[in-house]
Amino acid sequence: xxxxxxxxxxxxxxxxxxxxxxxxxxxxxxxxxxxxxxxxxxxxxxxxxxxxxxxxxxxxxxxxxxxxxxxxxxxxxxxxxxxxxxxxxxxxxxxxxxxxxxxxxxxxxxxxxxxxxxxxxxxxxxxxxxxxxxxxxxxxxxxxxxxxxx
Numbered sequence: 001x002x003x004x005x006x007x008x009x010x011x012x013x014x015x016x017x018x019x020x021x022x023x024x025x026x027x028x029x030x031x032x033x034x035x036x037x038x039x040x041x042x043x044x045x046x047x048x049x050x051x052x053x054x055x056x057x058x059x060x061x062x063x064x065x066x067x068x069x070x071x072x073x074x075x076x077x078x079x080x081x082x083x084x085x086x087x088x089x090x091x092x093x094x095x096x097x098x099x100x101x102x103x104x105x106x107x108x109x110x111x112x113x114x115x116x117x118x119x120x121x122x123x124x125x126x127x128x129x130x131x132x133x134x135x136x137x138x139x140x141x142x143x144x145x146x147x148x149x150x
Contacts, residue, residue: 008065016070018133028057081135094139
């Protein structure tokens with residue numbers, strides 16, 4: 001076996017507080033927040049002299065994590081927040097939720113909007129994409145077929 005597990009997915013944001021609030025509203029838990037800098041960090045990323053604040057978010061089951069990063073130095077190199085989902089290298093994260101309508105209602109209070117519409121996929125899932133704060137694209141799925149979660 002080559003890998004043991006996936007530790008996290010990283011998302012670069014401009015407003016770390018708003019991104020943390022969005023993912024907390026989805027049910028992720030803030031594990032911790034800290035600055036990352038120093039010579040070692042630049043050797044890992046290739047961005048020598050970097051200063052970054054990160055927030056590590058954990059899914060309720062404890063198996064998945066999101067690392068939200070706000071770069072102080074160097075400045076943001078490019079902005080893909082308004083890019084369509086078929087853009088090369090574009091990032092989307094997807095979660096299964098208990099109640100899609102309630103989740104959408106709560107996220108809308110934080111400014112998230114449904115990208116197009118909520119769809120029923122063959123009576124198995126109700127799903128949609130939402131754009132949250134920072135333009136983050138989040139997929140949401142509610143299981144309709146009880147055999148899926150069994």
